[in-house]
Every structure is written in C-alpha cells, then in structure tokens.
Amino acid sequence: MIILVIEDSREEMTLLRAALSTITSVAIRVVHVDRLSAGHTCLNAGRFDAILLDPNLPDSSGLDTLARVQEWAPGIPVVIMTAQNDEQLAMEGIRIGAQDYIVKGRYDGAQLARSLCTAVERKRLLADLEARVAERTAELAVANQSLQRDETDLKRMEDTVRESEERFRALYDETPFMHFTVNQDGTVLSVNNFGATQLGYTPEELVGHSILAVFYEEDKDAVVRNLAEAFGNPSCMAWWTFRMVKKDGTVIWVSETVRIWRGAETSVALIACEDVTAFKQVGKTRGEQELLNMLMLNTGPSGITRVALDGTLLQMNPVWLKFIETRSEQEALGLSMFDFVLPEHRAAFMSMHYDVIDGHERTLQFKIQGRRGACRWMETYAVPFRNPVTGYTEHLAVTNDITERKKREDALLVVVEGVAIQTGEDFFSSFVRRLATAFNVQYAYLSEMDTEGPHFRSLAAWGPGAFLQPFVVPAGSPCETVLTGQDVHHPDQLRAIYPHVRMIADLGVVSYCGVPVTDRTGRVIGHIALMDNKPMPNGKLMIPILQVFSSRIAAEQERKRAVQSLEHSRALLQSFVEHTPAAVAMLDRQLRYVAVSQRWYQDYQLGTRDIIGQHHYDVFPEIREMREWQDIHQRCLAGAIERREEDPFVRANGRTDWLRWEVRPWYDQKGAIGGIIMFTELITEQKRIQEELLQAKEI
Structure with missing residues (x-):
C-alpha cells in the first residue's frame, strides 16, 4: 500500500x-x-x-x-x-x-x-456503487427516451383516431338528412349541422332545449305520445310524419325514422328526418284527375295505388304490380291491400289507412310480401281521394321500395351500436362478430401486417357461431388481391375461381367480399373480408359499408401498436429501475410510486408489499410529520436537485437510520416535470463504526 x-x-x-x-x-x-x-x-x-x-x-x-x-x-x-x-x-x-x-x-x-x-x-x-448507479442512470435515460418516443407514437395514434372521428363527424354533419339525439325528457342532446341549418338554427340554439320547440303546435301532443311509445318498445323502429316549424316560421313536413339506443346508463332516441314537403304537396298541387292519370304511368320508380275503405285494391300502376309480384292488374284487382302487409306492420298500416279515409295525409314505412314470397320495405305517402263517380273517400298513395336503404341503415346501426364505445382487442372481436350477424354470412375477419415477416395474419375472425384461431392469409387467394389495394366481390363460384386455395375448399365457401384497410399515407395495412357458403349478390351494399369502417379499423390498429409499444417501454423502464443495484424510487407529480428497485424494498424492510401506485407518505407515514422532507419534495418538483452526504431519518418505530441521498426531477416527452426520482444509500452501519472509532479514540 x-x-x-x-x-x-x-x-x-x-x-x-x-x-x-x-x-x-x-x-x-x-x-x-x-x-x-x-x-x-x-x-x-x-x-x-x-x-x-x-x-x-x-x-x-x-x-x-x-x-x-x-x-x-x-x-x-x-x-x-x-x-x-x-x-x-x-x-x-x-x-x-x-x-x-x-x-x-x-x-x-x-x-x-x-x-x-x-x-x-x-x-x-x-x-463501485457510484459507477453502477451511473450506468443504470444512463440506461434509465435511454429507456425514458424510448418511453417518450412511444408516448409520441401514442399521441400520433390519438391524433389519427381524432381525425377519424372528425371525418365521421363531418359525414354526420353534412349528410342530407336532419339527425337528432333526444333523451326521454325530449331534450335535444345533439343535432347535425345540416339539420340545424335546414331549420334556420345553429346547433347551439337547439342542443339542451326541448325537441318540441321545432314541431308544429297541433302535432306536439302526438310527438310526445310517439316518443313515449318508442322508449317503451326500444327493440322496434318507429316512423312518423309530422310538421316542423323553421326559425322564420315556415312550416315543413318531415318523415322521421326513430330508433332507441340503449346505453350503459340511459337510453336515447336516434331520429333521422327527411323533408317531404314537396312530396306531401303532390296531392295539393295536382288535381284529382291528374293523380288518377298518374296511375296509368308505366315509368318511374314509384308504385301508385287506389284503395277502398275496406282495403280492396281498386287501381294500380305497373310498378306496384312488380312490388306485389303480380303479372297483370286484373289478377290484383279485388285483392286486399292489408293482406300484402306483413303481420307485424299491419296494425300500423290499417291505422294510417283509416286516418287517410278520415281526411288526413299520412306517411308510413312498412314491409310487404309479394305473391311469390319476396319481402320489401316500402315508404308510402297517402292522401284522401274523393271518388268523383261514387262520392266515397278512398286512399290514394305513392309508394317507393326502400329495401336497400333499410338494409344499409340496419347493417350500419347493428355494427355501429355494437362497437361504438369499444377499443383495442374488444373492438376487433366485437366488430367481426357483429359484421357477420348484420350481413348474415358465415365468416367475417380482419387482417393486419405480420410484424415478423411480409405476410398478413388474421387480427380477429368469426366463423359459424365462434371465434376462429389466428391464421395466415393464404397466397393466391382473393384476400391477396384486396391487399394490393383493390375492392373484391365474388358473388358465387369462388372455388372455381380459386381452385388451388385450400382454405376456400376446407371452409366450403362460395362467395367473397373484401376491402383494404389503409393508414394515413395510403399504405395497405390489412383488410376486411366476408365469406359465405351461399351466394352473396349484394356487393354494392356491402362494399360501401365496409369502406366506412376501414378508417376506424386503421385507427384502432395504430392505437393497438402504440399501446403495445408503450407498455413494452414502461415494462423495460420498470425493469431497469427494479434491478438497479441501489435504492432507487421513481414517483409521479402526486408522489405516487411509478417504479422501485429491489434494493429499496430491502433497505427499508418493505417485504413483499406492492407499493406501486401508493403515495410515498402512505408507505412512510412518518414523513407526514417531517416538514423538511415535504419541502424538499416540493422544491424538486419545481426543478431543484438536492442531496446530502449523511442525514438522520427517524422511522415510525422510533429507530434512526442514517442516509446518503439525492433527489432530482424527471421530465416527460414535452419537457415538463413528470415527478421525482430518489437515490438513497443506507449508511447506518458506517455511522455506527465511526461512532465506535470516536469512542475508542476518546478512551
């Protein structure tokens, strides 16, 4: 030496x-x-x-x-x-x-x-201890940088989700229908921009006020009754026609479709309104003879009928004959209109019919079944018609086939309601199950890019009555074409088109419909697909609906990746802290434990107690009586760095420990102070040796 x-x-x-x-x-x-x-x-x-x-x-x-x-x-x-x-x-x-x-x-x-x-x-x-602490501190800094990057990715993902929601909101606001959400008291919870503008208001002027304020005075009682009936039968849709009053006093007729959405805490009415004033005015602006002449028209999409008091069909145009699957007017004359209306809609139709006979104009949505068994959704506008020959009042109606529109509405509502408040894995699994149910197909699934190679694997898949195990999207299949960015629809003969794809043969499917899922840059990151063991002819209905959901799916995929990366970084940071060979504790701004080293548990005899998330003063209640320590914590949360080479610490049990410590702030990705990190060394034994040396020297 x-x-x-x-x-x-x-x-x-x-x-x-x-x-x-x-x-x-x-x-x-x-x-x-x-x-x-x-x-x-x-x-x-x-x-x-x-x-x-x-x-x-x-x-x-x-x-x-x-x-x-x-x-x-x-x-x-x-x-x-x-x-x-x-x-x-x-x-x-x-x-x-x-x-x-x-x-x-x-x-x-x-x-x-x-x-x-x-x-x-x-x-x-x-x-040696200082070197190891410095090494671990450097590792913590690297881990913190990684955490900050991941939190930045999460922020970017949240921006993507927000942009997606903004796009949905823009679609909601500008769709050419008036949309309201109303609670059971009749208070307007939301209204789209188009709807408010049509009535001459701003959304802020309507939200929070009674929906009755925009209805014609004579119709308000009926609106209240119908809303109560709708909330009383939440599983059924309702259709009304009432008069609304614009801000400038103009009266308009609106056809309303009402559906009750049951949330976790309360139910609300979703009301879609269409201005049918021009449609309603047909009977007023045209004379009776002109309306009768319309019955002879062979063109146009509308079916026109004249119905007697007892429901007997008196006259109809060729379009209506197609609706009820009858070859000639002679075959249909004398049949009861009521018999074509499905039983579940018959009472509403008969009520509307007798209101018209009593002199009122009415609009109704209902389903009919043709003579060959085909069912259709219809929307009718009916007016009273006084027969100039007999003098009796009859029911004259103009009716349109809205089956495809109803299918789109119902499919969207089923899926949207099911996944509206879900995120992450719950969203993906719920989405494919509800998608298969909405379109009545056997298989629905989502894919995503495999992180371990240039392949796509299923993210969530639903088969006949159960979720399927994950699988790799087979090469040479229709999915591969979709993943190049194209929409694909094969209504039938799928096995003949792709005879080499074993999965198609194994599942026994004959039809397919799929659309790509792209990120914000347009890069394909996955796809949505439907398959069935029966023909799937309605691709024009399915593809637009699948496209609506692709942006939401892309946002959820990015959210999933960002959350996984963030959780990995947090676990890595906690591992670094936990295995640092010194007593280290990381606290947030509320002084709750975020990460703790094993040495911290050992030095302070905390045993197997889990202190993550607990307040520092709850773990060490004696600090609540130590104003000096509380001041130190607050100064460090304000940006100070404090240390002492030796400091007595009186524990709650009366024992005095001697510490060498340092407390400094840590910073989040925005540069703001996220909390404090404490490094301590228990030097009680060293102090005891020093005191023994002093006593020995004094002797």
Missing part, C-alpha cells in the same frame, strides 16, 4: 513513521511532502492507495485543503490528521467526503492499519 502523507511537522512524521513500521499485516510505503502544492505534484506524477492529510498547512488551511485534495484525486480515500483540540474540523471533513480521521500524537500501528484499510475498502465500494 502506497500512502501519500501531507504533513508539515517533522516531529509528527517521526511518530507516524514509527507507528507505521509496526504494521505487519500489510506492506506500507510512505511518500511524504510538507506542502499542499507538493502534494498536488505527487498526485499528478504517481499512484497512491490512500492519503493522510493535515488540513492546516503553510499554503492551505481548513476544509478548503480537503476540498482541493478531493478535486485533484477524487478516487483516493483521505484520512484526516487532526490535533486533539480540533476534532470538530475532522467531523466536518468526514461529512464532506473524508473516510476517517486520526488524532496527532496518539498513533497506534493496529489502529492505523485498520483505519487505512477501512478507508480504502469503503472508497472502493463507494466508487
């Missing part, structure tokens, strides 16, 4: 050398200088294991001497040599980094050997 002794007294050096010469447990070589400047030269020129330092020298005095030596040789332990009447200086020196002290004139070989060896070993352990 090579020792540098910086001491200006020859007498002390003589006594010191004599004591050192008695040490046999370790070989000691002494280099002596009597000035601090000479000591600086030696430290620059050679390597020493320890330094014996007299702090009061001709060219330096006091703690400044120790500070300069530590600056020149931070890795070498220092033992202070002090006079008997200057032990206070020695204790101050230990507090700022000296490893021990000896009293001049009272040298003992064994004591000197123990003091020097202990100082060297303690300094080595401290340097």
Whole structure:
C-alpha cells in the first residue's frame, strides 16, 4: 500500500513513521511532502492507495485543503490528521467526503492499519456503487427516451383516431338528412349541422332545449305520445310524419325514422328526418284527375295505388304490380291491400289507412310480401281521394321500395351500436362478430401486417357461431388481391375461381367480399373480408359499408401498436429501475410510486408489499410529520436537485437510520416535470463504526 502523507511537522512524521513500521499485516510505503502544492505534484506524477492529510498547512488551511485534495484525486480515500483540540474540523471533513480521521500524537500501528484499510475498502465500494448507479442512470435515460418516443407514437395514434372521428363527424354533419339525439325528457342532446341549418338554427340554439320547440303546435301532443311509445318498445323502429316549424316560421313536413339506443346508463332516441314537403304537396298541387292519370304511368320508380275503405285494391300502376309480384292488374284487382302487409306492420298500416279515409295525409314505412314470397320495405305517402263517380273517400298513395336503404341503415346501426364505445382487442372481436350477424354470412375477419415477416395474419375472425384461431392469409387467394389495394366481390363460384386455395375448399365457401384497410399515407395495412357458403349478390351494399369502417379499423390498429409499444417501454423502464443495484424510487407529480428497485424494498424492510401506485407518505407515514422532507419534495418538483452526504431519518418505530441521498426531477416527452426520482444509500452501519472509532479514540 502506497500512502501519500501531507504533513508539515517533522516531529509528527517521526511518530507516524514509527507507528507505521509496526504494521505487519500489510506492506506500507510512505511518500511524504510538507506542502499542499507538493502534494498536488505527487498526485499528478504517481499512484497512491490512500492519503493522510493535515488540513492546516503553510499554503492551505481548513476544509478548503480537503476540498482541493478531493478535486485533484477524487478516487483516493483521505484520512484526516487532526490535533486533539480540533476534532470538530475532522467531523466536518468526514461529512464532506473524508473516510476517517486520526488524532496527532496518539498513533497506534493496529489502529492505523485498520483505519487505512477501512478507508480504502469503503472508497472502493463507494466508487463501485457510484459507477453502477451511473450506468443504470444512463440506461434509465435511454429507456425514458424510448418511453417518450412511444408516448409520441401514442399521441400520433390519438391524433389519427381524432381525425377519424372528425371525418365521421363531418359525414354526420353534412349528410342530407336532419339527425337528432333526444333523451326521454325530449331534450335535444345533439343535432347535425345540416339539420340545424335546414331549420334556420345553429346547433347551439337547439342542443339542451326541448325537441318540441321545432314541431308544429297541433302535432306536439302526438310527438310526445310517439316518443313515449318508442322508449317503451326500444327493440322496434318507429316512423312518423309530422310538421316542423323553421326559425322564420315556415312550416315543413318531415318523415322521421326513430330508433332507441340503449346505453350503459340511459337510453336515447336516434331520429333521422327527411323533408317531404314537396312530396306531401303532390296531392295539393295536382288535381284529382291528374293523380288518377298518374296511375296509368308505366315509368318511374314509384308504385301508385287506389284503395277502398275496406282495403280492396281498386287501381294500380305497373310498378306496384312488380312490388306485389303480380303479372297483370286484373289478377290484383279485388285483392286486399292489408293482406300484402306483413303481420307485424299491419296494425300500423290499417291505422294510417283509416286516418287517410278520415281526411288526413299520412306517411308510413312498412314491409310487404309479394305473391311469390319476396319481402320489401316500402315508404308510402297517402292522401284522401274523393271518388268523383261514387262520392266515397278512398286512399290514394305513392309508394317507393326502400329495401336497400333499410338494409344499409340496419347493417350500419347493428355494427355501429355494437362497437361504438369499444377499443383495442374488444373492438376487433366485437366488430367481426357483429359484421357477420348484420350481413348474415358465415365468416367475417380482419387482417393486419405480420410484424415478423411480409405476410398478413388474421387480427380477429368469426366463423359459424365462434371465434376462429389466428391464421395466415393464404397466397393466391382473393384476400391477396384486396391487399394490393383493390375492392373484391365474388358473388358465387369462388372455388372455381380459386381452385388451388385450400382454405376456400376446407371452409366450403362460395362467395367473397373484401376491402383494404389503409393508414394515413395510403399504405395497405390489412383488410376486411366476408365469406359465405351461399351466394352473396349484394356487393354494392356491402362494399360501401365496409369502406366506412376501414378508417376506424386503421385507427384502432395504430392505437393497438402504440399501446403495445408503450407498455413494452414502461415494462423495460420498470425493469431497469427494479434491478438497479441501489435504492432507487421513481414517483409521479402526486408522489405516487411509478417504479422501485429491489434494493429499496430491502433497505427499508418493505417485504413483499406492492407499493406501486401508493403515495410515498402512505408507505412512510412518518414523513407526514417531517416538514423538511415535504419541502424538499416540493422544491424538486419545481426543478431543484438536492442531496446530502449523511442525514438522520427517524422511522415510525422510533429507530434512526442514517442516509446518503439525492433527489432530482424527471421530465416527460414535452419537457415538463413528470415527478421525482430518489437515490438513497443506507449508511447506518458506517455511522455506527465511526461512532465506535470516536469512542475508542476518546478512551
């Protein structure tokens, strides 16, 4: 062991050398200088294991001497040599980094050997610990940067979801129908821009007010009754025709489709309104003879009928004959109109019919079944017609086939209602199940790019009554074409078109419909597909609906990837902290534990208790009585860095621990302070040894 002794007294050096010469447990070589400047030269020129330092020298005095030596040789332990009447200086020196002290004139070989060896070993352990803490701190910084990047990705994903929602909102606002959501009290919860503009209002003028405010005074009681009936039968859709009053006083007729949506806490009415004023005015602007002439028209999409008081068909145009699947008017004359209306809609139709006979105009949506069994959704506008020959009032109606529109509405509503509040894996699985149910097909599935290769694998898949196991999208299949960015529809003969694709044969499917899912850059990241064991002719209906959902699916896929990456980074950060070979704790701004090292549990005897998420003062209730510690935490949350080489900490059980600690803030990806991180070292045992040494020296 090579020792540098910086001491200006020859007498002390003589006594010191004599004591050192008695040490046999370790070989000691002494280099002596009597000035601090000479000591600086030696430290620059050679390597020493320890330094014996007299702090009061001709060219330096006091703690400044120790500070300069530590600056020149931070890795070498220092033992202070002090006079008997200057032990206070020695204790101050230990507090700022000296490893021990000896009293001049009272040298003992064994004591000197123990003091020097202990100082060297303690300094080595401290340097090793500081190096490991520095290494782990660097790893924590890297992990924190990764976490910040992932949080940035999550923010970007949230922006994508928001943009998707904004696109849906724009579609909702600008669709050429008036849309309202109304609670059971009749209060307007939302209205689209188109609807508010049509009535001459802004959305803000309508939301929060009663829906009755925009209805014609004579219709308000009926609106209240119909709303109550709709909420009382939430599984059924309802159709009304009433008058609304614009802000400028103009009265318009609207046809309303009403569906009740049952949420987790409350139910609301979803009301879609179409202005049918022009349609309603047909009967007013045209004379009776002109309406009768319309019955003879062979063109146009509308079926026109004249119905007697008892429901007998008196006259109809060729379009209506197609609706009821009858070849000629002679076959249909005398049949009851009521018999064509499906039983579940017959009461509503008959009620409308008798209202018309009583002199009222009515609109209704209902289903009919033709003579060959085909069912259709119809929307009719009916007016009273006084037969100029018989003098009896009859029911004259213009009726349109709205089957495709109803299918689109019902399919969209079923899927939208099912997945409206779901995200992540719940969204994907619920979406494919509801999609298969809505379109009455056997198979519905989503795919995504495989992270381990240039393939696509199923993200969620629904088969006959159950979810399917994940699978790789087969090469050469219609899915492969969709994944190039094309919409694909095969209404039938799928096995003949793709005879080499085993999955198609194994599943026994004959029809297919699929659309790509793209990200914001237009890159294909997956697809949506439907397959069935029966023909699928209505591709024009399916493809637009699947396209509507593709942007939501893309947003959910990006959300899923961002959340997975964020969770991985958080787990990595927590692992770094947990296995750091020092007592380290990471707290958020509310002083709740975010991550804790195993050493923290050991040093503070916390056992197997899980403290993540708990408040620091709940884990250490004694701190609630320590105003000083609370002030330190608040200063560090404001940006300060605080440390102490030794500090007493009185535990709740009365025991006093001695700590060396540092508290500093940590920052989130925006540069804001996210909380504090605490590094502590339990030095109670070191303090006990120091006190024993002091007591031994006093003896």
